[in-house]
Amino acid sequence: MSRLIIISNRVSASTGSQSGAQGGLSVALTAALRENGGIWFGWSGEATEHFTGHINFQKQDGVTTATVDLEEQDIEEYYNGYANRTLWPLFHYRIDLAEYERGFAGGYQRVNERFADTVYPLIDSDDLVWVQDYHLLPLGQELRKRGLNNRLGFFLHTPWPPRRLLSTLPEAEELVATMFAYDVIGFHTEEWRDSFYNFVVDEMGARADGDDLILGDHVVKAIVCPIGIDAKEFTALASSPRARLTYRQMRDSAVGRDMIVGVDRLDYSKGLEERFLGYERFLREHPEERKEIFLLQIAPPSRGEVGSYQKIRTALEGLAGRINGAYADLDWVPIRYVNQGYARIELAGVYRAAKIGLVTPLRDGMNLVAKEYIAAQDPEDPGVLILSRFAGAAAQLTEAVQVNPYSAEEMSDAIMVALRMPREERVRRWRSMMDNIEAEDVMWWMRSFTDVLRAAPVAANDRVEAVAS
Ligand code: GDG
Numbered sequence: 001m002s003r004l005i006i007i008s009n010r011v012s013a014s015t016g017s018q019s020g021a022q023g024g025l026s027v028a029l030t031a032a033l034r035e036n037g038g039i040w041f042g043w044s045g046e047a048t049e050h051f052t053g054h055i056n057f058q059k060q061d062g063v064t065t066a067t068v069d070l071e072e073q074d075i076e077e078y079y080n081g082y083a084n085r086t087l088w089p090l091f092h093y094r095i096d097l098a099e100y101e102r103g104f105a106g107g108y109q110r111v112n113e114r115f116a117d118t119v120y121p122l123i124d125s126d127d128l129v130w131v132q133d134y135h136l137l138p139l140g141q142e143l144r145k146r147g148l149n150n151r152l153g154f155f156l157h158t159p160w161p162p163r164r165l166l167s168t169l170p171e172a173e174e175l176v177a178t179m180f181a182y183d184v185i186g187f188h189t190e191e192w193r194d195s196f197y198n199f200v201v202d203e204m205g206a207r208a209d210g211d212d213l214i215l216g217d218h219v220v221k222a223i224v225c226p227i228g229i230d231a232k233e234f235t236a237l238a239s240s241p242r243a244r245l246t247y248r249q250m251r252d253s254a255v256g257r258d259m260i261v262g263v264d265r266l267d268y269s270k271g272l273e274e275r276f277l278g279y280e281r282f283l284r285e286h287p288e289e290r291k292e293i294f295l296l297q298i299a300p301p302s303r304g305e306v307g308s309y310q311k312i313r314t315a316l317e318g319l320a321g322r323i324n325g326a327y328a329d330l331d332w333v334p335i336r337y338v339n340q341g342y343a344r345i346e347l348a349g350v351y352r353a354a355k356i357g358l359v360t361p362l363r364d365g366m367n368l369v370a371k372e373y374i375a376a377q378d379p380e381d382p383g384v385l386i387l388s389r390f391a392g393a394a395a396q397l398t399e400a401v402q403v404n405p406y407s408a409e410e411m412s413d414a415i416m417v418a419l420r421m422p423r424e425e426r427v428r429r430w431r432s433m434m435d436n437i438e439a440e441d442v443m444w445w446m447r448s449f450t451d452v453l454r455a456a457p458v459a460a461n462d463r464v465e466a467v468a469s
Pocket of ligand 1: 227298343369
């Protein structure tokens with residue numbers, strides 16, 4: 001079987017530790033590398049004065065990782081700039097927050113070239129190459145320019161924006177044209193794939209033939225391949241002694257009240273302000289429920305170098321303070337807002353202790369928290385998932401109580417529905433969602449994508465010339 005070369009912005013190979021410190025994605029990619037052999041390549045997260053292309057190799061549990069340091073200017077323009085100030089907001093439909101700067105675009109291109117220069121010599125002729133996420137859209141083309149003829153795939157973990165929004169990006173067409181260097185491109189949902197399709201067909205004149213999109217001489221297969229979690233691992237985590245301890249601590253501290261939980265990176269795409277406002281509306285409309293519930297929001301800070309993330313942090317602190325100030329009593333605080341991360345094993349216990357999982361992003365490629373919440377529940381007495389219609393996960397988790405996260409009224413109504421839901425209905429909905437989570441887990445995702453990639457026709461030399469020109 002051919003080796004797998006995974007290339008992503010950051011590398012987080014799973015050490016197989018029982019503490020569950022790593023996420024499902026890292027577990028799956030690590031398992032794939034262990035199964036097939038290969039290398040996981042990416043940025044170390046460290047800065048260096050001058051980029052040298054020096055690769056730091058590490059081997060852990062049979063998996064080889066290869067990382068490079070980047071210059072401060074690279075980090076500023078590529079990571080904090082184009083990836084997180086331009087593409088991330090744009091891909092989450094927030095053109096009001098997207099910053100279009102030529103310097104960012106230049107830095108992004110430079111880092112993609114640096115990645116290509118550095119990783120290319122590590123790739124053998126029959127390796128399968130799999131590039132991950134929006135940080136590395138043009139990497140495939142850079143690899144082709146250097147002579148790579150291997151099967152080459154790309155997976156997008158975020159949404160793909162509607163064509164009219166994408167058209168606001170000055171270099172949108174050039175950037176998207178580079179993606180025709182890939183053989184297979186994967187999206188979480190039909191909706192994101194359709195938006196990609198619309199852009200390349202309506203704006204760029206590509207032709208469609210089934211899953212194949214054809215632009216000039218280049219054919220790329222655009223597939224829907226929703227990511228899952230490691231359901232078995234997560235269920236096991238939830239019933240481990242440490243998770244049970246966390247569960248008991250949470251139950252004790254709830255003193256008989258129902259807990260609603262939210263767990264999100266502190267990111268504007270996750271709809272935290274709207275969530276707090278929806279919850280506030282519930283408190284206002286249902287004074288009799290006030291002391292019966294509380295909201296625990298875990299929100300570890302993320303991308304703190306970027307201004308929009310500093311703003312959302314300040315806004316949320318203000319909002320939580322205002323709501324608590326207005327409603328709290330001597331023996332009750334409506335929102336416990338926690339700005340730090342916890343081990344996955346503790347999260348599993350927290351999820352299980354929550355009567356309601358409140359997952360209400362304004363836009364999300366998939367959203368794994370929704371799936372983790374379901375996987376952590378007690379099958380005999382599960383909680384209720386309230387899920388945004390705008391998360392990719394909504395396409396699979398159709399038995400969640402789905403809401404429009406922009407509507408405080410809908411959110412308030414959904415909380416009431418969830419609190420009143422009879423046990424039989426909770427069990428029925430949970431079973432249906434859990435069946436999906438078990439069937440389409442993260443290993444299924446990884447295999448589904450790599451099977452399609454393996455079946456792609458081998459790239460021909462003349463393609464390289466054409467894409468590179
Ligand atoms: C991107 C896409 C897509 C959160 N807080 C803690 C913690 N987490 C973990 C969760 C979950 C992961 O982080 C977050 O995953 P999401 O899917 O919710 O969101 P993104 O980080 O935005 O991920 C997303 C995903 O890629 C995969 O394709 O689903 O749409 O945006 O696993 O549990 N983990 C720990 N402590 C925390 O406090 N240990």
